[in-house]
Amino acid sequence: MKYQDYITVSSLKEALEQLEKYGKDAVIVAGATDLAVKARSKDWYESKYLVDISRIQELQGIRKEHGKIMVGAMTTIYELLHSELIRKGAGLLYQACGNIAGPQIRNQATIGGNLANSCLAADTIPALCVLEATICIVGSSGTREIPVEELLKFCPPCVRHEEMSVGGCFYGIPAGKKNTLEPDEIITQVVIPVMSTDYRYSFQKVGRKKSGCMSRFTLAVAMKLSKDQKIEDVRLSIGAALADIRLQKEVTESLKGHKPDSELFHACMAQLGEKIRSQVRKVDDNIEYKAAVCERLGTRTLSELAFRTAFVE
Structure with missing residues (x-):
């Protein structure tokens, strides 16, 4: 891998000085686990000064x-x-x-x-x-x-x-x-x-292998039920499927105030599946697969959280 220089700093002040000195040619290095991967197919760092902040x-x-x-x-x-x-x-x-x-x-x-x-x-x-x-x-x-x-x-x-x-x-x-x-x-x-103990939560990952692989789809969700067992709050975010990662508020808002219901969950996740299809159809050949995973895995996860009588991590 080619680069101009590898600089190790021991303080935040020193790191900022290096960034100011080299400007856009400076690249921060933390754990460096992705550095060689990115340099494998292109000389991204040939003109760059790598600033190691690990110390x-x-x-x-x-x-x-x-x-x-x-x-x-x-x-x-x-x-x-x-x-x-x-x-x-x-x-x-x-x-x-x-x-x-x-x-x-x-x-x-x-x-x-x-x-x-x-x-x-x-x-x-x-x-x-x-x-x-x-x-x-x-x-x-x-x-x-x-x-x-x-x-x-x-x-x-x-x-x-x-x-x-x-x-x-x-x-x-x-x-x-x-x-x-x-x-x-x-x-x-x-x-x-700190997340309130009233919330139930789940993280789901789909990859090419059971472990040690890049995610093809991820789902993070947290749900809170009221005393009368209605959905008081639900937060949901997905990764590796859309062109950014954020809370899907426009999708989950329709769940609040309702009694948990599998059909309601399916309608919610189907809406998110359509968002995946419409947003990235032109750049991802596996869009139908990801949309289907989103709908099915999302519906199942929401149902498991809602109908779980006791939640223990």
Whole structure:
């Protein structure tokens, strides 16, 4: 793999200085699990300066503050899976992390990298959307905080890549096209509101293999029933199927206030299936398959959550 220089920094201040120095030619490296993959088919990084932030202590760790879980951007998937705070307070993310690749990748891949890489098949993003998590970002113009669902840009060509029908990513530098990060910005932490125990939740993944593979479809959903067993709230997000990842509010809004019903769930997911067909028909040859999976898996998952008499993680 060709690149201009590989620079290791030990502080956030130093990292920002390197980004300012090299501008659009600087590329942040976290766990680096996707770096060689993207460089395999094209010399994306031949003119780039790779800035390794893995040694920055202030970007690591998991803690709880004021009812929210603060996750440093350099926290690995392995660390998330071994955190009681995540398992108990953000169980949906815990489930999603359990579906990511194998031990080697989990030991290196970071939550910040999973977000900044902005792959439509990233397993953590739908879960974080449902958890209504936010991302803290720092750059030369200061700091800002955005909802996770505002990170990814609408990118139809990315659907074709995530389907693996082409040999390499269309956008090896995510900030150049796929997300709303500026070239001089770094994700510092993810803020996750602790999910109420009133919610039932589930993360589902469909891939070519049982484990260790890229997702072809993911579903994250959380549901809350009222005392009279009506649907009080439902949040749903899907990955690897649409041209972005966000909460599907226009679909789930029709469920609120109703008694759980399989036909109602099917109608809801059929609406989402049609959205998949209409949005990405021209770029994804397997669109009918994904729409069908969305309808059937979504209906089944919603039904299982609604009719479960007791929910235990």
